[in-house]
Amino acid sequence: MSVKIAPSLLAADFAHLAHEVGRVPNADWLHVDVMDGHFVPNLTIGPPVVQALRRVTSLPLDVHLMVEAPERWLEAFARAGADRLTIHVEATVHLDRLLRQIRELGLHPGAALNPATPVESLRYVVELVDQVLVMTVNPGFGGQPFIPGMLRKVAEVRRLLESQGSHADVVVDGGVDERTAPHLVAAGASVLVAGTSVFGDPDPAAALTRLRRTARPPSDR
């Protein structure tokens, strides 16, 4: 299974988003971080920006909702043209219902875990998700250092999925770079979200290619 790379636009130049999207033609997905100033202490972007991005790219738009009461926003992001919609398990007491709603809207549902949230919280929704996002930093900001303990968690998520016959993607988000990527892939990650390590590079496409290479087995680099 080849690893997918999803550059995070959080680290791109917001004044020139269309240009930034054009700098990562080799991406598999584009990761869009939505923050509401409540679930996380930061505010970013909403459906109008996703709609604008939809007009300038055919890459899958992977929307990561870091918002309270995500049920208020599912339809709006579906209408805006999101392809994949990930909600945090900590943000709702109706995880099962919302994951089903995302599927009914025609999108790929995802569930995200903050660093302190146990993998066990996913046990009864495995069949409802196309991806599990493991936060490898605390959500809210780009450019933070990777939390090493999350490697064990990635492996635990992969084991839980496999135990139920699920081939859902395991997405890792936060502090992913050429140093951490090989460990994350070895632990079971299949999608690497990378903001700073891609858009912080003068040549984001080259940085993405390097990241993809480090994610391969050493014999295949």
Ligand SMILES: O=C(CO)[C@H](O)[C@H](O)COP(=O)(O)O
């Ligand atoms: O969800 C996020 C933050 O909450 C971002 O996707 C993540 O931080 C990516 O940024 P970086 O690669 O710079 O760590």
Ligand SMILES: [Fe+2]
């Ligand atoms: Fe994210």
